[in-house]
Amino acid sequence: MEHKVHPEPLLPSASPSSSSSSSSSSSSSSASFSTTARREVYTLWMKSLVLNGNGCTVYDSTGRLAYRVDNYDCKCSDEVYLMDHGGRTLCKILRRKLRMFGRWEGYRCHDSAREEKRPWFRVKKGDGILRRSKSREIEVMVGCSKGKASCYSTEGLGNNLAFKIKDLAGRTVAEVGRKRTEGGVVLGEDVLMLVVEPNVDRLLIMGLMVVCGLIKQNM
Numbered sequence: 736m737e738h739k740v741h742p743e744p745l746l747p748s749a750s751p752s753s754s755s756s757s758s759s760s761s762s763s764s765s766a767s768f769s770t771t772a773r774r775e776v777y778t779l780w781m782k783s784l785v786l787n788g789n790g791c792t793v794y795d796s797t798g799r800l801a802y803r804v805d806n807y808d809c810k811c812s813d814e815v816y817l818m819d820h821g822g823r824t825l826c827k828i829l830r831r832k833l834r835m836f837g838r839w840e841g842y843r844c845h846d847s848a849r850e851e852k853r854p855w856f857r858v859k860k861g862d863g864i865l866r867r868s869k870s871r872e873i874e875v876m877v878g879c880s881k882g883k884a885s886c887y888s889t890e891g892l893g894n895n896l897a898f899k900i901k902d903l904a905g906r907t908v909a910e911v912g913r914k915r916t917e918g919g920v921v922l923g924e925d926v927l928m929l930v931v932e933p934n935v936d937r938l939l940i941m942g943l944m945v946v947c948g949l950i951k952q953n954m
Contacts, residue, residue: 748904779927858946909940
């Protein structure tokens with residue numbers, strides 16, 4: 736079995752104010768919400784920007800800081816915040832202890848860190864993680880509605896952090912793998928590349944990437 740993802744239609748985000756359309760706010764809005772009609776390539780550095788901290792730092796294809804996770808001195812924290820480049824919280828991820836497997840819930844955060852009351856997505860770790868197989872590694876439900884059909888599935892998390900997210904037709908919509916230089920040299924294990932295909936919710940992909948990193952104890 737593969738991991739299941741049930742998507743929820745995204746609410747349209749408010750258009751940015753014309754009086755605050757600086758390059759910084761534009762970059763934050765672009766990184767935080769909606770989708771784009773082009774493929775997005777990110778570099779994941781599995782380190783925090785905070786000295787001696789734990790977390791993850793995400794750079795876009797131009798080398799600019801796009802997302803960040805800072806757990807400070809607590810690795811695999813039960814409460815993690817996915818932030819934009821300026822430190823504004825975009826998504827809060829909580830671990831709910833459920834027997835031996837555990838469960839994670841993601842909550843969208845809006846302006847002024849206002850948090851939605853209902854979980855945006857839920858992730859449940861399956862027994863495939865323990866057996867290092869593809870069978871029920873994790874199950875993900877977005878929108879938290881059991882009646883919705885699965886629209887995405889993920890695979891490849893059992894042995895390392897690299898994994899894929901596919902749609903119902905089997906097309907890969909996002910993939911995490913080792914980062915290579917233009918000359919083909921593979922970089923360190925803490926430097927990864929994330930490719931997000933067009934018209935895919937980038938914030939959802941980032942949230943799932945964070946949960947996978949927590950499951951594998953990489954942040």
